[in-house]
Amino acid sequence: MPNQLKERTELFTQGDVIQGSSLENYEGKFLVLTDDSLGEAYRTPDNQIWKATGGFGCDPTKMGTAVMCVSLADGEHVRWSRRQFIGVLKDELVQELELNALLKLVEKDVV
Secondary structure, eight states, X not given: OOOHHHHOOSOOOGGGBOTTGGGSOOTTSEEEEOGGGSXXXXXXXXXXXXXXXXXXXXXXXXXXXXXXXXXXXXXXXXXXXXXXXXXXXXXXXXXXXXXXXXXXXXXXXXX
């Protein structure tokens, strides 16, 4: 299966996220990390997409900001701050990039 995410050349922007999603609960959703949260060498579209797995920062009404995530680039589990995300990736992009299938492969260390 080709990795559609790795084939993308343009960084994700505000136009790729659901409008107003920065106010949503992030748990279980595909999030877009701001490009300035990444080192220059890592500013690629595949490094911007993360699946939120938990943390108090997932809920915008909680005091905490920690969002626990898994990378779709390499399966790494990382803690980010809620403010480092642009928002939730639009559903049509999740489907177009086949992110649910990619996540399963990454979690099995196949990619």
